[in-house]
Amino acid sequence: MYVNTKEILEDASKKYYAVPAFNINNLEFLMAILQGAVEKKAPIIIETSEGAIKYAGNGNPLRGARFFAETVKNYAESLDIPVALHLDHGKNLEYIAAAIKAGYSSVMIDASHEEFEKNLEITKEVVKWAHAAGVSVEAELGQLAGIEDNVVAKENVLVDPQQAKIFVEETNVDFLAPAIGTSHGAFKFKGEAKLDFERLKRVKELTKIPLVLHGASSVPTKFVELAEKYGANLGGAKGVPQEDIKKCVELGINKVNTDTDLRIAFLAGLRKHLSENEKEFDPRKYFKEGMEFVKEVVMERLEFLNTAGKA
Numbered sequence: 299m300y301v302n303t304k305e306i307l308e309d310a311s312k313k314y315y316a317v318p319a320f321n322i323n324n325l326e327f328l329m330a331i332l333q334g335a336v337e338k339k340a341p342i343i344i345e346t347s348e349g350a351i352k353y354a355g356n357g358n359p360l361r362g363a364r365f366f367a368e369t370v371k372n373y374a375e376s377l378d379i380p381v382a383l384h385l386d387h388g389k390n391l392e393y394i395a396a397a398i399k400a401g402y403s404s405v406m407i408d409a410s411h412e413e414f415e416k417n418l419e420i421t422k423e424v425v426k427w428a429h430a431a432g433v434s435v436e437a438e439l440g441q442l443a444g445i446e447d448n449v450v451a452k453e454n455v456l457v458d459p460q461q462a463k464i465f466v467e468e469t470n471v472d473f474l475a476p477a478i479g480t481s482h483g484a485f486k487f488k489g490e491a492k493l494d495f496e497r498l499k500r501v502k503e504l505t506k507i508p509l510v511l512h513g514a515s516s517v518p519t520k521f522v523e524l525a526e527k528y529g530a531n532l533g534g535a536k537g538v539p540q541e542d543i544k545k546c547v548e549l550g551i552n553k554v555n556t557d558t559d560l561r562i563a564f565l566a567g568l569r570k571h572l573s574e575n576e577k578e579f580d581p582r583k584y585f586k587e588g589m590e591f592v593k594e595v596v597m598e599r600l601e602f603l604n605t606a607g608k609a
């Protein structure tokens with residue numbers, strides 16, 4: 299069934315487990331993720347960036363948002379697990395409006411690169427709009443390092459727990475992404491991963507709402523090596539250690555954003571299949587191995603986060 303993201307995350311927050319939010323840009327990733335979630339009898343959050351909407355809509359936000367909303371709703375209504383669709387890193391109000399209009403379950407307003415007051419004001423506005431349409435809202439405080447689509451966050455600006463309390467009270471936002479040291483992409487840490495667990499604990503105590511971990515891919519060595527065996531160059535790829543993710547969930551993270559892990563798994567499968575099947579030219583066949591590897595990563599994460607069996 300197609301549900302509101304808040305329903306899924308409230309249960310997770312109450313019972314201290316987490317739900318992965320997997321990014322898609324096409325049908326193949328959606329099918330692989332849903333197959334994994336059905337097999338694990340788990341609720342699931344599908345999310346698209348603004349870039350994915352631009353891609354599927356060939357530059358037209360509403361066309362792209364409708365493509366994903368209608369496809370995901372269509373699949374969700376035929377399945378007996380809860381499925382939500384979320385706009386990830388909404389920065390452009392045109393895209394946020396398109397996602398709300400198309401029927402997304404929730405939207406993120408990411409104004410964390412703005413000053414605190416500005417972020418608060420923009421988020422308040424989006425919450426008013428979204429709630430009027432029955433759509434829940436995620437916001438972000440602090441900045442991840444690395445590239446956030448079109449915004450390069452120069453340094454890790456970690457969340458201020460006191461500010462988080464005020465922000466949540468004033469904006470009535472449904473869930474919050476506190477920056478605690480992660481970053482997006484496959485090259486997350488120069489040296490050792492260092493997440494600020496104490497800071498996360500304080501944010502949960504002070505806000506008491508579902509929390510989101512961005513940049514949560516673990517970059518599994520198995521698929522990095524397999525992709526490289528078949529010609530990829532991912533030298534130096536490094537993700538968040540699994541034990542750090544587990545600790546974040548124990549401290550109150552309930553939505554775990556995962557994009558890079560699926561991209562690398564699919565890439566490994568595609569490269570392997572193409573190099574072993576030089577005569578194959580049916581995309582329903584040569585995408586299959588990549589989809590199998592995506593499904594494998596999905597099922598592992600659902601088990602690891604204790605989402606399995608919670609549908």
Ligand SMILES: O=C(COP(=O)(O)O)N(O)CCCCO
Nearest residue numbers: 482483512513514515555557558
């Ligand atoms: O926080 C995340 C997941 O980040 P990652 O999967 O790179 O760790 N996202 O918001 C997904 C989109 C960012 C670009 O990858």
Ligand code: NA
Nearest residue numbers: 408410411438
């Ligand atoms: Na941000």
Ligand SMILES: [Zn+2]
Nearest residue numbers: 482512513555
């Ligand atoms: Zn993110």
